[in-house]
Amino acid sequence: MTDVLVKVGFLALAALNGAIIFTIMDVKGASWMQRRPGPLHVGLRGFIFPLAEILKFVQKEDIIPTEVDRPVFKWAPAYVMVSCVALFAVVPMSPTLVVADLELGIFFALAISSLGTIGVLTAGWSSANKYSLMGGLRAAGQLIAYELPLILAVVGVVIQAETMSLVGIVEKQIEWGVPFVVGGQVVGFLIFMVAATAEMMRVPFDMPIGESELTMGFMTEYSGIRFLIFYISEYMNMFILCAIASTLFLGGYHVPLLPTEWVNFYGPVVLLTKTAILGFILVAVRWSQPRFREDQLQNLAWKILIPASLINILVTAVMKVGF
Amino acid sequence: MVNTLDPQNFNNFSEASVSVEIETEDMTLNIGPQHPSTHGVLRLVAKVDGEKVYDVKPVLGYMHRGYEKLAEVRSYPQITTLVNRIDWVAGFSNEIPFIAGAERLMEIEVPERAKHIRLILTEMARISSHFVFNGAYALEVGALTPIFYAMEDRERVLDLIESVTGGRFHPNFNRIGGVKPAAGSGPTTKKDIQDLPAGFYRDTKVAMQKVIEAADQFQNLIGGNEVFKKRTKNVGILTAETAEAFGVSGPILRASGVKSDLRTLTDYLPYDQFEYDIPVGENGDCYDRWDVRVKEMVESAKIVLQAIDSMPSGPLQAKVPKVIKVPKGRTYVRAENPKGEMGYYIVSDGGLGPYRLKVRTASFSNISILPLLLEGALLPDLIAIMGSLDFVLGDVDR
Numbered sequence: 001m002t003d004v005l006v007k008v009g010f011l012a013l014a015a016l017n018g019a020i021i022f023t024i025m026d027v028k029g030a031s032w033m034q035r036r037p038g039p040l041h042v043g044l045r046g047f048i049f050p051l052a053e054i055l056k057f058v059q060k061e062d063i064i065p066t067e068v069d070r071p072v073f074k075w076a077p078a079y080v081m082v083s084c085v086a087l088f089a090v091v092p093m094s095p096t097l098v099v100a101d102l103e104l105g106i107f108f109a110l111a112i113s114s115l116g117t118i119g120v121l122t123a124g125w126s127s128a129n130k131y132s133l134m135g136g137l138r139a140a141g142q143l144i145a146y147e148l149p150l151i152l153a154v155v156g157v158v159i160q161a162e163t164m165s166l167v168g169i170v171e172k173q174i175e176w177g178v179p180f181v182v183g184g185q186v187v188g189f190l191i192f193m194v195a196a197t198a199e200m201m202r203v204p205f206d207m208p209i210g211e212s213e214l215t216m217g218f219m220t221e222y223s224g225i226r227f228l229i230f231y232i233s234e235y236m237n238m239f240i241l242c243a244i245a246s247t248l249f250l251g252g253y254h255v256p257l258l259p260t261e262w263v264n265f266y267g268p269v270v271l272l273t274k275t276a277i278l279g280f281i282l283v284a285v286r287w288s289q290p291r292f293r294e295d296q297l298q299n300l301a302w303k304i305l306i307p308a309s310l311i312n313i314l315v316t317a318v319m320k321v322g323f
Numbered sequence: 324m325v326n327t328l329d330p331q332n333f334n335n336f337s338e339a340s341v342s343v344e345i346e347t348e349d350m351t352l353n354i355g356p357q358h359p360s361t362h363g364v365l366r367l368v369a370k371v372d373g374e375k376v377y378d379v380k381p382v383l384g385y386m387h388r389g390y391e392k393l394a395e396v397r398s399y400p401q402i403t404t405l406v407n408r409i410d411w412v413a414g415f416s417n418e419i420p421f422i423a424g425a426e427r428l429m430e431i432e433v434p435e436r437a438k439h440i441r442l443i444l445t446e447m448a449r450i451s452s453h454f455v456f457n458g459a460y461a462l463e464v465g466a467l468t469p470i471f472y473a474m475e476d477r478e479r480v481l482d483l484i485e486s487v488t489g490g491r492f493h494p495n496f497n498r499i500g501g502v503k504p505a506a507g508s509g510p511t512t513k514k515d516i517q518d519l520p521a522g523f524y525r526d527t528k529v530a531m532q533k534v535i536e537a538a539d540q541f542q543n544l545i546g547g548n549e550v551f552k553k554r555t556k557n558v559g560i561l562t563a564e565t566a567e568a569f570g571v572s573g574p575i576l577r578a579s580g581v582k583s584d585l586r587t588l589t590d591y592l593p594y595d596q597f598e599y600d601i602p603v604g605e606n607g608d609c610y611d612r613w614d615v616r617v618k619e620m621v622e623s624a625k626i627v628l629q630a631i632d633s634m635p636s637g638p639l640q641a642k643v644p645k646v647i648k649v650p651k652g653r654t655y656v657r658a659e660n661p662k663g664e665m666g667y668y669i670v671s672d673g674g675l676g677p678y679r680l681k682v683r684t685a686s687f688s689n690i691s692i693l694p695l696l697l698e699g700a701l702l703p704d705l706i707a708i709m710g711s712l713d714f715v716l717g718d719v720d721r
Binding site for chain 1: 350360468545702706
């Protein structure tokens with residue numbers, strides 16, 4: 001029992017910390033790209049401002065409009081957050097530092113990540129607001145469209161690694177000596193990153209939030225701590241999907257040439273560094289790109305990404321069998 | 324709508340590629356007056372089917388301040404304060420046609436130097452207005468960064484306007500017969516009136532060079548962006564005929580391919596002394612409207628640089644009576660403002676103030692095409708099209 005509690009505590013704390021670090025990175029990255037100081041006052045050069053932000057949201061009034069579907073409205077943020085935290089359970093920081101090394105690790109991760117869609121859709125539906133509804137529907141359409149390329153991109157990795165366990169995938173990359181992104185999964189990696197960006201609803205795929213069109217999309221009616229949960233989940237999702245991407249494609253907790261017997265010590269540092277690099281790319285994209293239109297996003301998913309990922313699977317399979 | 328389940332329509336049924344049509348109801352979406360992308364308090368009542376917009380009715384008047392009526396109880400020098408606030412993004416250029424109208428009725432010849440100063444400040448107002456458009460438009464199609472660049476660059480221009488007039492947005496600088504002595508020029512004596520602050524020429528040259536650089540940067544940062552092109556090209560196409568029929572003017576008209584610019588057509592300011600191009604678009608889509616404005620910024624900067632070099636010396640103010648009374652008569656003076664044609668129809672009965680003042684503003688006529696342009700557009704396009712018209716609510720409602 002204590003074992004489980006420790007693991008759950010570790011999970012929640014690690015995911016929350018990841019989210020906070022990514023928030024700092026996003027906001028500081030934004031201010032850097034926009035030639036302005038950014039947050040400066042809380043902590044050393046404003047670097048612990050997310051804590052102040054959290055405190056601010058917690059003490060704010062949690063406004064629930066009268067017309068909303070109360071239980072659904074109240075529970076929707078929880079769905080989103082649970083799906084994010086559960087996703088983190090299978091990400092290995094080192095061969096031993098992993099909450100659950102499941103046999104079907106990546107399968108579990110992809111299945112759980114769809115759960116968040118329910119939260120977003122119900123948030124949009126229950127808000128009794130037309131903008132929220134449109135945001136929710138956009139989110140649903142988008143998440144369904146991008147779930148497919150996400151899964152298909154992973155299939156290539158699974159074929160190459162011959163396992164679905166995330167630890168197994170990393171071990172295979174150590175065995176090969178190079179991460180999969182070098183060893184033939186470049187296309188898969190790109191598709192995964194694009195689909196993951198859409199999955200976490202970040203620019204240029206942030207139509208469900210689309211503040212210039214839908215004010216705040218499915219989050220419009222939320223305030224106080226419930227809004228905070230959505231807000232943190234967004235960054236948690238970003239953190240975890242980046243961690244999964246680095247595990248699948250960038251060699252996870254290991255870098256070539258480092259001695260494998262010390263992996264338990266440097267593993268977490270290596271993984272978090274890779275995650276942060278991917279996260280920084282997402283930050284750079286967010287603050288430099290406009291937003292796609294909903295139909296253009298669907299076109300991109302169904303006409304480009306899915307065929308490309310199918311070809312990627314085919315090529316990977318042929319290479320695997322042939323060589 | 325064909326009921327495909329009706330046995331009589333079975334022929335249609337077998338031929339149709341989509342077999343069952345679901346009966347749907349259009350949703351009425353109320354956009355604004357409090358909405359992040361309506362530039363203030365414009366309200367659009369849109370009928371939407373999913374993401375598709377079928378019918379749009381703009382509702383105006385949330386910012387009506389009754390300037391035309393107020394002008395009837397104010398004297399001519401007082402009215403410049405009012406008209407500053409019509410299109411607040413380019414405050415200075417609102418004063419010009421009104422002052423020019425009053426001067427025409429009084430038959431005053433304005434000194435060349437005053438005209439040049441007016442021209443320089445008008446072009447600066449145009450540049451600052453287009454900077455705001457650039458940033459805001461990028462924001463509307465979802466790019467969050469360019470507005471910070473635009474505001475930073477605009478501040479250089481506003482600093483110059485402030486150094487001359489004392490105000491960033493509402494200069495209130497024109498006087499009937501000329502301009503007032505500059506704010507930053509220090510103590511003045513009657514004999515030696517300093518009109519421009521020290522270092523103005525040097526600072527302007529630097530700032531205008533920066534404007535040209537900034538326009539180039541926008542062409543790369545926004546115009547070169549694939550997503551931006553996808554969002555704006557072939558969206559909201561406005562043909563030249565429709566634009567002219569609806570009384571659309573300014574950059575929007577020119578983006579539709581009509582080379583019409585009041586700076587060359589009328590003589591309210593000495594534009595004929597300078598060389599500049601009039602950028603014209605080809606397709607009349609959102610991208611062209613954006614592109615024309617960015618190119619206009621460069622042309623305006625060039626005009627300012629030329630005007631600085633050829634600045635004539637002489638008095639700032641023509642001889643005018645102490646109490647300004649405009650003789651009986653009526654006149655209409657129009658000018659090319661950043662948003663389009665702005666005109667004042669002044670009816671004077673010989674008193675201290677106008678008997679009637681009709682203000683023709685660009686934004687009001689420009690947004691009259693909104694229902695037409697938005698029909699059949701998608702909701703994100705609605706924002707993109709609306710943003711590309713670059714209206715200011717103060718300019719719409721007055």
